[in-house]
Amino acid sequence: MSKNFGDKLVIAISSRALFNLDESHQVYEQEGLEAYSRYQVEHEDELLEPGEAFPLVKKLLRINEKLEGEPRVEVILLSRNSADTGLRVFNSIEHHGLNITRAAFCGGESPYRYVSAFGCHLFLSTNAEDVCNALDNGVAAATLISSGSRDRKDDELRFAFDGDAVLFSDESERVFKEGGLAAFTQSEKASAKQPMSGGPFKNFLQALHALQAEFPPRTCPIRTALVTARSAPAHERVVRTLRAWDIRIDESLFLGGLDKGSFLKSYGADVFFDDQQAHCESAKSHVATGHVPHGIANPRANPHSNPDGESSS
Known part of the structure; x- marks a missing residue:
């Protein structure tokens, strides 16, 4: 910084x-x-x-x-x-x-x-x-x-984050991709008390958390949510990881593979960050969505962009 x-x-x-x-x-x-x-x-x-x-x-x-x-x-x-x-x-x-x-x-x-x-x-x-x-x-x-989402007309700012490969490293997601759900569940149960490594958004979440701490809890204008495809028993490692980081998440949704879009709409997210394109497609019609091209779900050899003066940014 x-x-x-x-x-x-x-x-x-x-x-x-x-x-x-x-x-x-x-x-x-x-x-x-x-x-x-x-x-x-x-x-x-x-x-x-x-x-x-x-x-x-x-x-x-x-x-x-x-x-x-x-x-x-x-x-x-x-x-x-x-x-x-x-x-x-x-x-x-x-x-x-x-x-x-x-x-x-x-x-x-x-x-x-x-x-x-x-x-x-x-x-x-x-x-x-x-x-x-x-x-x-x-x-x-x-x-x-680009989405068809609508701006919520209030001052509260609501962030929503996927877990693996966004807040956390993609170590667990790699187990799932390579061994399937059974291997993932077994690995997470065995590692439940071992905090995960931080993903690309860990430092941003920490900075948000520090800013939230400057407000009384009932009047804080920032709210955070974890929206993950995980379910029990894989939830325990998430909880213990955030506890080890000394970070508070206001809401945690363990969806067990359910479509995320309707839950993000119910939460009222101003923006949602996910590493997987399929989840981003589900979310974008409900909330502003940011794709995080990180981890095993995003093999990126040569991302295409325009070499112009601004058109891409």
Whole structure:
């Protein structure tokens, strides 16, 4: 964590995750980078509509209004735009009243290089390659999937996480993939008192937990949930792992393989993170969803992305 930000929760967001840039992205795909750059400059006074992560960012920044003293949440813009083509993005940030003052405009290069320099706990993007690179460099990251989910009109911020390969390592999931359910269950029973290693989102969960601790329990604006396909007896190792980490999860759903989508809707998640595409597809029509391309479920040889100035981010 960068010393410049002290004990802040730092979130990095790509411009295409924050705002709807589909129209300019289409210009890029059909006419190329030069036409895209020209289009952005010509339309820089036209405000952008909110993107997939906009409601989440708005609620994150609103947390600062609930605590006295220095802001505890920092949102940083990371973009493949140049500063010239990115002016439209900052104009839209100002219009929507988002307190985002720091940014890296990378002129066509991947911005993942700056997630560590900024001390980010989480990076959200629509570019799978950037997300994979951030994960490989030890930062929690997810590819936001376009969804039909609706923003909940309140200030409470609800995070939902899958367990294996997200909060925890994929060690148990590997046993399941290689040996089936019986082998997985036997292994988890035998290892019930042995905490699992942390997954890519462990540090982000710890930072959230520290922020939650600054509020009285009944008035905390952040709520967390574990939504896992595990069931008893494989639940015990999860409980003991979180206890060993000294982290409190507000709600834990052990679904035993049931479809996650309806449960996430009932929970009212603002965003859900899962490593498996099938679970993300189930969730996306109900809640904003981030795919975490990590672990045995995600063999990623050469993630495809656009080599342009911004279109993918």
